Amino acid sequence: MGEGWVVFAYLVTYGAITAYAVSLFMRKRRLLPRRR
Amino acid sequence: MNLRRLLVGLSVLAVPAGLAVAIASPPDRVQGGFVRIMYVHVPSAWLAFLAFGVTSLASIIWLVRRTPRWDRLAASSVEVGVLFTGIALLTGMIWGRPVWGVWWDWLDARLMSTAIMFFVYLGYLALRRASPGPEERARRSAALGVVAFIQVPIVYFSVNLFRTLHQTQSIRPGGATMDEAMVVALLVNLGVFTVLYLTLLLWRIDLARLEERAEAETAAGAVAGSAVAPPNLEEPVHG
Numbered sequence: 001m002g003e004g005w006v007v008f009a010y011l012v013t014y015g016a017i018t019a020y021a022v023s024l025f026m027r028k029r030r031l032l033p034r035r036r
Numbered sequence: 037m038n039l040r041r042l043l044v045g046l047s048v049l050a051v052p053a054g055l056a057v058a059i060a061s062p063p064d065r066v067q068g069g070f071v072r073i074m075y076v077h078v079p080s081a082w083l084a085f086l087a088f089g090v091t092s093l094a095s096i097i098w099l100v101r102r103t104p105r106w107d108r109l110a111a112s113s114v115e116v117g118v119l120f121t122g123i124a125l126l127t128g129m130i131w132g133r134p135v136w137g138v139w140w141d142w143l144d145a146r147l148m149s150t151a152i153m154f155f156v157y158l159g160y161l162a163l164r165r166a167s168p169g170p171e172e173r174a175r176r177s178a179a180l181g182v183v184a185f186i187q188v189p190i191v192y193f194s195v196n197l198f199r200t201l202h203q204t205q206s207i208r209p210g211g212a213t214m215d216e217a218m219v220v221a222l223l224v225n226l227g228v229f230t231v232l233y234l235t236l237l238l239w240r241i242d243l244a245r246l247e248e249r250a251e252a253e254t255a256a257g258a259v260a261g262s263a264v265a266p267p268n269l270e271e272p273v274h275g
Contacts, residue, residue: 009130013076024239031246
């Protein structure tokens with residue numbers, strides 16, 4: 001009972017954490033000096 | 037560097053372990069499998085409290101020592117704390133819809149106090165963007181970082197102070213109101229979220245260091261640019 005809601009909650013949780021981690025990585029890459 | 041790698045490795049191992057423990061935990065007698073949302077909802081809320089506590093402490097230390105590292109720690113912890121508060125709010129809504137029959141209750145003390153806390157700490161991040169210069173930014177943020185922490189006990193005790201829809205704490209100093217297997221699953225997932233918090237916090241601090249360096253370089257470039265700029269010989273235009 002309730003598997004759909006539980007899966008939805010876990011997707012939201014780990015999706016948000018992954019999206020934040022990726023945003024940190026992208027922001028860091030933008031600030032690092034470019035290598036030729 | 038090694039600590040960051042260790043934490044990333046731990047995160048990669050911890051998340052599947054947390055999921056496995058949550059799946060293996062028993063269903064609730066009343067709400068069945070929906071109870072498994074607790075293993076992400078409650079740790080998110082606890083880690084948000086911890087994150088804002090770290091901000092408050094780091095802000096106090098900054099006010100005493102005035103060294104940039106404490107400002108970096110305070111601001112980085114707020115960003116991660118806002119993420120976890122957002123997750124707690126969203127997973128709470130997803131849990132509330134099938135169990136309570138509503139996504140949100142505007143008169144519930146826990147829901148409303150958490151939402152206010154979320155927006156106050158978003159305001160902290162906005163304040164940092166609006167403040168001129170690193171010193172002024174750190175001073176304003178430290179003041180708000182200390183004062184805003186008062187919300188954490190208000191949110192935590194809101195379920196005891198006001199008897200509204202949200203249930204009271206399942207784990208409290210006197211013991212737990214849940215089955216032992218559920219307590220174990222909750223504590224394992226609390227460990228998982230603590231590892232995730234530390235990983236994200238260290239990454240955010242690294243980014244803050246880079247942002248400060250870029251800001252200093254831009255400021256130095258602007259000063260040098262104005263020193264070599266040609267004088268303005270034209271008459272000022274009056275409207």
